[in-house]
Amino acid sequence: EAGVTQFPSHSVIEKGQTVTLRCDPISGHDNLYWYRRVMGKEIKFLLHFVKESKQDESGMPNNRFLAERTGGTYSTLKVQPAELEDSGVYFCASSQRLGLAGFSSYNEQFFGPGTRLTVL
Amino acid sequence: GQQVMQIPQYQHVQEGEDFTTYCNSSTTLSNIQWYKQRPGGHPVFLIQLVKSGEVKKQKRLTFQFGEAKKNSSLHITATQTTDVGTYFCAGPGNQGGKLIFGQGTELSVKP
Numbered sequence: 576e577a578g579v580t581q582f583p584s585h586s587v588i589e590k591g592q593t594v595t596l597r598c599d600p601i602s603g604h605d606n607l608y609w610y611r612r613v614m615g616k617e618i619k620f621l622l623h624f625v626k627e628s629k630q631d632e633s634g635m636p637n638n639r640f641l642a643e644r645t646g647g648t649y650s651t652l653k654v655q656p657a658e659l660e661d662s663g664v665y666f667c668a669s670s671q672r673l674g675l676a677g678f679s680s681y682n683e684q685f686f687g688p689g690t691r692l693t694v695l
Numbered sequence: 696g697q698q699v700m701q702i703p704q705y706q707h708v709q710e711g712e713d714f715t716t717y718c719n720s721s722t723t724l725s726n727i728q729w730y731k732q733r734p735g736g737h738p739v740f741l742i743q744l745v746k747s748g749e750v751k752k753q754k755r756l757t758f759q760f761g762e763a764k765k766n767s768s769l770h771i772t773a774t775q776t777t778d779v780g781t782y783f784c785a786g787p788g789n790q791g792g793k794l795i796f797g798q799g800t801e802l803s804v805k806p
Contacts, residue, residue, distance in 0.1 A: 631792060
């Protein structure tokens, strides 16, 4: 079974430019998450898709960040225009959703290798 | 807002010594997960604890979930160089699904 893949692995751009990150989750996983780790600090949640719908986007820093998951398969995260503080490693993760007796529980999340974004 | 605190931030040990990282949540957790990130790698799921006072073992790793379900610990017995990496605890967010990560404990092991 293929794992979560992300593209590109590295991106170096100048302040003010646009970058689009892509994530392909594990096939069949309805849940897709974006996280960011900045300069060795904690991993911070950005947003959560369930299929093609945004379940929770409370972690998105500002309106320069736009995430999409058309068709409920792969997802893109666009940063436009990029700022210096956007540098970091962007991780995508996916998980199955378990429905049980009227409520849902969430199990382990499978992380992709990450995209290291450097904004100069 | 909901916070997960983890200490220590760094731990340097001699190979063969034990290692422990501690995790404390500002709120009661329905479960807690532990992940390991090797240098240059990505977080990899280790385990999930659900029950109050639960203890689980994976070879040299022992995971505990506090009675109040607000704290947890990971203990490694007789560390090896393969244990090097950053260990994160993570609790579920208020809205479900998302994970709130601790700051992580970076473990280095000197052979």
